[in-house]
Amino acid sequence: QVQLVESGGGLVQAGGSLRLSCSASGFTFKINHMGWFRQTPEKERELVAHITAGGETKYPNSVKDRFTITRDNTNNLVFLQMTGLKPEDTGRYYCNRVYISDQKVRVINEGWGPGTQVTVSS
Numbered sequence: 001q002v003q004l005v006e007s008g009g010g011l012v013q014a015g016g017s018l019r020l021s022c023s024a025s026g027f028t029f030k031i032n033h034m035g036w037f038r039q040t041p042e043k044e045r046e047l048v049a050h051i052t053a054g055g056e057t058k059y060p061n062s063v064k065d066r067f068t069i070t071r072d073n074t075n076n077l078v079f080l081q082m083t084g085l086k087p088e089d090t091g092r093y094y095c096n097r098v099y100i101s102d103q104k105v106r107v108i109n110e111g112w113g114p115g116t117q118v119t120v121s122s
Helices: none
Strands: 004-006 010-013 017-026 034-041 046-051 067-072 077-082 091-101 104-107 116-121
Touching: 004 091, 017 034, 017 091, 017 116, 034 067, 034 077, 034 104, 046 067, 046 077, 046 091, 077 091
Parallel strands: 010 116
Antiparallel strands: 004 017, 017 077, 034 046, 034 091, 067 077, 091 104, 091 116
């Protein structure tokens, strides 16, 4: 039912920038909160940004002031603008709809898209 397709990843040198895109379908996009996650072989998937249906944004300290999440409700798109990239930002990036419960950002267990790989070299 839900379809999520990420794009925009690639190879970049430390200090560079990338803009990731996520195309979503199969749900009423504009009333859902959306998030970006990243995953590496060493770590479980972690939230790196989320945006509420009303446009409010939150970021963990690891990416704060470097990443910016935005949304385009007309076209069911979510973006992640990444600047000042560091090698530790390397990972596969995924988008998904999220909800907030007990002060934690959670996902519905309905699958993930293919993700897009971001590799930052030193």
